[in-house]
Amino acid sequence: MGAKNLILITIASFLFAATSCVQRSKQEVADDGFSGSESCIQCHERFYELWAPSFHGKAMQPVNAGFVKEYALPESGPMTIEEKSYEIVYEDSSMVMTEKKDDELLRKYTLQWSLGGRNVFTFLAPLEKGKLQTIPMAYDMNRKSWFNYPESAVRHFVDQEQNDEALPWKDRMYTFNTGCYNCHVSQLSSNFDLATDTYKTTWKEAGINCETCHGPSAEHVRVCMEAEEGTVPDDLKIIITSTFTQEQHNSSCSTCHAKGNPITESYMPGELYFDHFNLATLEDQDFYPDGRDLGENYTLTGWKMNACVTKSELHCVTCHTSSGRNRFKETPNKACTSCHSDKVEGLVAHTMHQPDSPGSLCVNCHAPSREFVGHFIRSDHSFRPPMPEATIKFGSPNACNQCHTDKTPQWANNIVKMRPNGNYQNETLYWAQLIKEARENNWTRLDEMLKIVQENKYNEVVVTSFIRMLVNCPDERKWETLLAAIKENPSPLARAAAATSLGGNLSEKAKNALVAAAADEFRLVRVSAAASLATFNESQFSEADKNIVAKATDEYLKSMVARPDDWSSYYNLGIYHQNQGDAHKALESYETASRLYPESLMPFINSSVLYSYVGNQAKAEENLKKALEVDPGNEAASLNLGLLLAEQGKTDEAEKALLTALEANPKQAVAAYNLSVIVSQRNMDKAVQYATIAAQARPDEPKYAYTLAYYQLENNQKATAEKTLKKLIADHPLYLNAVSFLAEIYTRDGRIKDVRALYEKALKTEGISAQDKSAIQQALAAINRQG
Known part of the structure; x- marks a missing residue:
């Protein structure tokens, strides 16, 4: 089993950050004509007075004497977080967070900025490398109490048995420069230095100012000040939002x-x-x-x-x-x-x-x-x-029970169903159940999911959701639906999703559709198409196509470093270079992603695949073990480690890793298949058991059922093996290895008539190649010569 058989973990072209963040280059911030909100007061005093105390105007505030006086937040008392004691106290007019361990003061953090305030205040303190970090204590304005902020981000996902663990409060995800900056300040430059992983972040103004929505105002102020009294310039030199369309x-x-x-x-x-x-x-x-x-x-x-x-x-x-x-x-x-x-x-x-x-x-x-x-x-x-039946089925909230907290969702559902239009929930319940199944990689009702995409039913969010999840569907029936969606769906979000989900389809149809999408009017579609086109060889494109692909690829490469401090940018860049066949640049990008965020699994996993491919098995193993240090039960890391160790002949260690992968996902066909191979040397019952798991999990992959039949025969289960092969041939009539295997069993038993009938039926199979047909005819002639 070569290194190319390791599992490459890919993601959609983009990872989703906690918020949408935009930054401006240092040069733009310095010279782009932004003059600040105070320049608006002279002509727009009323608007300024409305804006200044708003939650946009106060999206970020300095924690100074004025803040302390205005809000008069109480001290917190000690709070245990990550096995240390933290406390908010006042020192003079400053707010300070103390950090203690066993009553020993370890450090004091002076709070510099506050975020929010409508319902919750969070606070920022400076850390090393220019980071402003969200501290682990936040203030609930409604309950008038302090709470553990990282724990508030932990949610119990409906399909999980346990809650996720809270991230450490110093995790990069809680770094203001990384995760939340541009929605709390205006005209920001992160000034991130990749080599040193440091920030020199600057912004024009705390809070969301007038120019965030109206653009730079310096020219606007100039032309208005120079205009004659009582006149309005023809060109106001500013963005007028009152003329915006709905979409704008x-x-x-x-x-x-x-x-x-x-x-x-x-x-x-x-x-x-x-x-x-x-x-x-x-x-x-x-x-x-x-x-x-x-x-x-x-x-x-x-x-x-x-x-x-x-x-x-x-x-x-x-x-x-x-x-x-x-x-x-x-x-x-x-x-x-x-x-x-x-x-x-x-x-x-x-x-x-x-x-x-x-x-x-x-x-x-x-x-x-x-x-x-x-x-x-x-x-x-x-x-x-309100949809109380969705609460019953999926655990989602409904407005009835948010008010009537003493009642059950069943009570609310009975009332809803008595209304004249009491069946209004049915549509949502239908597609939501399909969403749930697609999330679980249950493709039993794939035809219904594809129909939703084909008919563009419901809304673009639902349609896009199915398109994105089809990436994990092994059934090739999806391709025609995706090809139609990328060409015909009116939503750029859906077209972009189709472009991403077509990744890995190297057919001429897919190539042509992706090239057309690379010239789409929306950048998101173009860059998504460029990501999938990276797997094609340049020789497959016409000269006209090459120009389109080159432009879209340039946009795609720029899109991946729009957030230069985001590890996922370099992870995706690694995938791009890997698809281009540049192992050196791919590994460099993966290692950069891991350096920026060592807690990220995917760069370790994908780099291990590539290290194995270039012959550095030791580094491949090292990176997989690093991934398992972060998440000991991770399916992909365990699977890849198991395959790598098996390739090196370390079967005991390989078996242990593959078992971990199978425990993480009881339908993990690759793990089950390889386990069947490993244990077949000592325990044929176990080999059959694992091969059965693989065959049932992936009925679309004929080699698994073939292997199952082989082990069944070796385990003295000839009748069962014969049954397995018959079903395999019925499901995959062009998989002629199964025909040969069954013919061999018949021949051993002297069942020549059955062999002849099997071959004659195989010759009639639609789509059989001339070469295979000739081979079967020769085998049939040999049988006939035997009488």
Whole structure:
């Protein structure tokens, strides 16, 4: 078993960061004409007064004497975190976090900045290498208490038996420079130095300022100041958001209010989201299968599931001011009744609640605010009605039980089903169950999933989710659906997903479709196509194609370093170089990813495959063991280590590693198959057992059933082996090894008529090659000569 048989772990073209982040180069920040929010006061005093105290204006605040006086947060008392004691105390006018071990003071951290404040305040303290780190203690403004911030990020995923462990508070994911900067400050430059892994981060202004939405204002201020009194310049030299289209408004807000990742280094208001960002959909475990938020998803994904958005001109600024306030805070139902006027007269019948009760407010049923992970409150922007049956099936929240906490979801579901349109949940329940099955790699109902994509049913989030998860589907029926989606789907998100999921398909059809996508109007589609085109040889492209691919590839390579401090950028760059056949650059990129974030598994795993391929078995083994130090039960690392050790003849160690992989995934066919080979030398019963697992897990791979039949025969189970081979031939009639094997069994038993019938049937198989046909005819002639 050669190194090429190790499992290469790939990911979609982009990893999703916790938030969407954009940065500007140092030169742009210095010379791009941004003049700061105070330059707006003279002409726009009223707007400034509204913005300054808003949660946009105060998205990040210095923790100084003014902050201490305004908020007067209490000291915390000691809190045990990661086996140390932490405490927030005041020293003079400063807030300080102390770190102790067994009552010995280890370190003091002076809090420099605060983030948020609507529901939770988090705080930043300086660490080494220019990092601003989110401290492990945050303040709940509603409960008026301090809490363990890293633990608040731990969620119990529905399909897991145990919670994830909290990340250490000094983990890179909690570094402000890395994860949350540009949604809390304005006109930022991270000034990251890759060689030293250090930051010299700067920004123009704390908080989200006027120029975040209107662009640089220096020229605007100049032309207005130079204009004659009482006149307005024809060209105001600034971005006028009141002229934005629905998509421009949504895009402008979504740069922060989306769980996505950047594919460019900068964004200017008015440009479109999918020219600069990717977006998480329901393949992400931070969503319940029905699309409700389980983790922090920042609105846009749910918003794109909103029928009001797709059927009207509704956009973010319809309901919110540019400073983030609710336009309809005093009259909330007016946000909805301007379109849904029929509900005004029949409000009680529609809501089943009395007027002026909480249940008569549209938002309480259609956009309920929900607390998750104990402290954070977010509103559901999908605007869907309550679905208590989804709570029963998937554990997702529903508005009925958020208010009626003393009642069960079954109680709520019974009431919902008594409504005139009581079956409204059925559609969501149907596709959500399919989402759940696709997440579990259960492709039993693949035809139904493909139909959803083919007919572009429901909404672009649901369709994109299925397209993305098809990457893991081994059934080749998916290809035609993906080829159609990349050409015909109106959503750039779906087309980009199809381009990614076509990766590895080296057919002419796939190549042509990907080349066409590389010239798509949206950058996200182009770079996704370029990633998949990297697996093709340049000689397969025409001269015209080469120009298209070269431009898209240039955009793709730039997209991967839009976040130069993100380990996943270098991981994906490694995959690109590996597909290009440049092992040296690929390994360099993987090692950079591992250096930036040693807790990341995938660079270790993929680099091990490549080290093995170039003949450095020791380094391959070392990196796999490093991966297992991070996650001892990891399926991919255990599987690859087992295959590597087996190749080196270390069968005892290989067996142990492969067993770990099989324990992690009881349907891990490669592990089961290789275990059957290893144990067959001493225990044929076990060999049959493992071969059975492999054959059942991957009925599409005929060699597994063939191996099972071989071990069954060796284990004196001839009748069972014969049955296995008959089924294999029925399922894979062109797999002629099975025909030869069964013919051999028949021949040993002197069943010449059965051999003849088997060969004659094989000759009639549609699609059989001329070479195979000739071989069977010769074998049949030999049988006939025997009489």
